[in-house]
Structure formats: structure tokens, C-alpha cells
Amino acid sequence: MKEKLVKLLNKYKEVVLYCIFGGLTTVINIITYFLLSRVLSINYLVSNIIAWILSVLFAYVTNKIFVFQSKNIELRYLVNEIVAFIGCRLFSGILDIGIMYVFVDILSFNDFIIKILANIVVIALNYIFSKLMIFKN
Template sequence: MEICDIMDMVFNYIIFRGKRNEIQGVMNTMNLYEKYEEKILYVIFGVGTTIVNIITYVGLTQIIGLLSVTANIIAWIISILFAYITNKIWVFKSNDYNVEHLKKEVITFVSARAASGGLDIFIMYIFVQILSMNDIVIKISSNILVVIINYFFSKLYVFKAKE
């Protein structure tokens, strides 16, 4: 063992003594993040998509004065565009920018979101309008289901890894 190795061991002991648990905790957190990175980013950008939707809607109705249905459609389009871009680049890391591939990807993504939006409307209609259940509970439950469906649809069909 050389003197440099001994000095390095002494230095590490002095700096890190008593910190092993803290360092191990940080390492465990980093390992968990790496393991669940895709899902964590999906949730983060999903929240971002919701914020984009709400801010756009409020801006269009309260500042510009658009009717709620028109504002809601525009807010949905903008938030879907935001979701597509963030999912493509950061969540699923899809690096294919070929024009034909992009067209297929965008069409599949928007179709999936339209279908899950339709499912949300259907669930709300059945459980709230017909069965008279609590609209807030059903909306939250429906949104959880829609988020899960959107994740798997994006992972398996829209941004699937090339084989």
C-alpha cells in the first residue's frame, strides 16, 4: 500500500465518519429514482400538464373572455401538446424525429388522449348522471384510471422502444 492510498483512507475516514448512514440514504434514494425515473417523471409532467391546462383555461376565460367550452378545447389542445413534448423528450426518451415517425407518434398520442378523455366523460355520465354518485369522488377516481391508462398507452404504443 502506498502513502497516497493511506492518506486517502485517512482523509475519507475523517470526512465521512458518522456519515455512512446519511450517504447510504442518499445512495438508496438515487437508486430508487433510477429505478422509478420514468414513472416519477410521468407524474411530475402530468402535474405540469394539469397546471398548463388550468392556467390556459383561466387565462382564456378570465382575461380574454372566451366561452368556457371554447377555452376548454383550446386549453386541452395546448396541454396535450405540452404532454406530448415532455413525454417524448424526458419521460420515454423517444429520439426518433423522422417526419413520418413524428406524424404517427402525434396521431397515436392524440388519439389515445382523446379516447381516455372520452372514457372520462363516459365514466362521469354513468356514475354521476345516471347513478347519482358523488361527482368529486368519481372525478378523482376516473382521473386516476385515465392517468394509468395514458401511461401504459404511451409506453406500449406511442413511445414504445424500437426492437
């Protein structure tokens, strides 16, 4: 039984690590958003942008080192990798902001619930982008 579990974990190691670090990235995003919007009373869109920036920085480092184990540190390669990472995250970040705007401002849904749901969409998209475009072998 233990051997099967280890074999299964090794087979899906990348996905498991992405889920762990994606979860931590989401926690950073949501806690930052909550502290800025609720505790400091900063506008929800501004809070969302700041939370996004902090979570993208965390995600790049953890994805590069732990999830996709991208070991190339040549400057040209790093620049291309970072530009691609930020570009894809900008797309998903804009999508996140758009979802928040439509569902909170226009449709009057609870901002915190929409924030959590938007993050689920963003995590899935970011894995696809990272796997196929950024950290490809």
C-alpha cells in the same frame, strides 16, 4: 442512504418523471376546466373538451422530450407517434367525458370531484398507452 435513494430514483426515473409531468398535465387540465366552467360559466362538457385539448398538447411535448426521451425526429416517425398519441388520448378523453356525463348528468355527483377522480383513471391509462404503444423503444 443517499446512494440508495439515487439508485432507486434512477431505476424508476421514467415512472417518477411520468408522475411529475402527469401531475402537471392534470393541474393544467383541472385549472383550465375550473376557469372555463366556474369563472367564464362555459358548459362543463365544453370546458372539459377545451381542458383536454390543452393538456394533451402539453403531455405530448413533455412525454416525448422528458419522460420517454423519444429522440427520433424523422417526419414519418413523428407523424406515426403523434397520431398514436392523439388516438390514445382521444380514447382516454372520451372515457373522461363519459365518466363526467354518467356521474354528473345521470347520477348527480359533484362535477369537480368527479373531474379529479376521472383524471386518476386517465393518467394510469395514458401511462400504459405511452409505455407500450407510443414511445416504445
